[in-house]
Amino acid sequence: MKKLIGLDIGSYSVKAVDIKVSSKDIEVKNFGYDLLSRESIVEGEIMDTNLVEEVIRTVFTNRKIKNKNLSISISGRNLILKAVTIDAVGEEKVRNTLEYEFPNHIPYEREDIFYDFSIVSEEGGRSDVLIAAAKKEVVNSRVNLLKSLGLVPLAVDTAAMAIQNAYQAIHGPLSGTVFIADIGAEKTSFSIVVNGVPKFVREIPVGGNHYTDVIAKELGVNYEVAERIKLGEEKSASDLEELFDATNQNLSNQMKRSLEYIKGTAPLMINKGILTGGGSLTPGLMDFLKNEMDASDIEVFNPVEFVKAPAELLPQLQKVGPALSVCIGLAMRKVR
Numbered sequence: 442m443k444k445l446i447g448l449d450i451g452s453y454s455v456k457a458v459d460i461k462v463s464s465k466d467i468e469v470k471n472f473g474y475d476l477l478s479r480e481s482i483v484e485g486e487i488m489d490t491n492l493v494e495e496v497i498r499t500v501f502t503n504r505k506i507k508n509k510n511l512s513i514s515i516s517g518r519n520l521i522l523k524a525v526t527i528d529a530v531g532e533e534k535v536r537n538t539l540e541y542e543f544p545n546h547i548p549y550e551r552e553d554i555f556y557d558f559s560i561v562s563e564e565g566g567r568s569d570v571l572i573a574a575a576k577k578e579v580v581n582s583r584v585n586l587l588k589s590l591g592l593v594p595l596a597v598d599t600a601a602m603a604i605q606n607a608y609q610a611i612h613g614p615l616s617g618t619v620f621i622a623d624i625g626a627e628k629t630s631f632s633i634v635v636n637g638v639p640k641f642v643r644e645i646p647v648g649g650n651h652y653t654d655v656i657a658k659e660l661g662v663n664y665e666v667a668e669r670i671k672l673g674e675e676k677s678a679s680d681l682e683e684l685f686d687a688t689n690q691n692l693s694n695q696m697k698r699s700l701e702y703i704k705g706t707a708p709l710m711i712n713k714g715i716l717t718g719g720g721s722l723t724p725g726l727m728d729f730l731k732n733e734m735d736a737s738d739i740e741v742f743n744p745v746e747f748v749k750a751p752a753e754l755l756p757q758l759q760k761v762g763p764a765l766s767v768c769i770g771l772a773m774r775k776v777r
């Protein structure tokens with residue numbers, strides 16, 4: 442089996458992790474991190490290729506990451522997710538039927554699409570299936586960009602799956618109905634997992650950037666200063682939690698709407714909520730969601746609390762914390 446470096450290209454930062462998983466523990470061997478400017482990636486699309494390439498190169502060279510074999514993710518707008526019912530049971534029969542019925546389910550030409558699926562449930566000769574699809578054009582352009590840097594992407598996962606893998610490697614299998622909110626910079630990826638099987642994923646256009654924007658607007662400061670105030674690196678007399686109220690409410694409403702939407706296809710009771718991504722550190726957000734959402738238990742998932750790492754890497758790892766869930770999950774992938 443080949444070991445892979447997890448590479449997560451977010452709109453706020455690029456993260457690369459090399460880990461070693463043993464029966465005893467998870468050990469971070471190496472970790473590269475660098476920030477992107479806000480204009481470099483917008484709505485999941487790379488706007489400034491040179492800059493993104495430069496940052497990826499820096500992430501690998503600064504930390505002397507030698508392994509070039511990568512595990513990468515696609516998410517957000519680049520990902521088409523669809524729940525469908527197929528008149529077949531069993532992996533192979535479902536696959537064959539899906540191939541045949543492809544035009545009924547995915548609004549693109551078959552030859553333009555990569556896809557994978559998971560069987561959510563089977564009953565009376567039919568299967569509920571969740572399809573994850575991406576345009577070849579989008580995947581290939583990412584792959585080609587990485588190849589041009591001498592890197593070799595060997596596995597592609599959805600970001601939601603990567604988080605689930607990281608969580609389960611640390612805490613064991615997910616049971617019951619669980620929502621996972623990956624609160625990034627541009628957006629929140631909101632997914633629902635029932636007994637370990639992904640049922641639903643939706644992108645909510647609210648993330649850390651929106652909180653920074655509120656500070657900038659309300660306090661009349663520029664984006665950079667606002668970001669430092671949010672991160673507690675610069676003092677401000679204002680009560681941030683109060684400033685964030687409308688944005689918290691917006692995010693919470695959209696999360697609740699997604700839960701409403703899946704009622705009927707999943708048990709109504711939400712057993713657990715998992716918040717992760719850098720935005721999960723937004724002051725007051727977790728308490729706000731605890732009050733608003735009908736989940737008995739909401740936690741922030743910070744994989745860094747559960748890994749071993751060399752002392753020189755620890756301060757940066759701890760600072761980035763929950764923003765590493767996708768990357769650590771990706772780094773757990775191995776290929777033949």
Ligand SMILES: Nc1ncnc2c1ncn2[C@@H]1O[C@H](COP(=O)(O)OP(=O)(O)OP(=O)(O)O)[C@@H](O)[C@H]1O
Pocket residue numbers: 450451452453454455624625626627628648649650653668671672718719720721722723724763764
């Ligand atoms: N300590 C903190 N407190 C509040 N917000 C934070 C903190 N640390 C990071 N953030 C915010 O988290 C966001 C970045 O999170 P993350 O790294 O998960 O995003 P990304 O994966 O790069 O972006 P996206 O997934 O939206 O493309 C930024 O908006 C940043 O301001």
Ligand SMILES: [Mg+2]
Pocket residue numbers: 451452625626718767
């Ligand atoms: Mg992200």
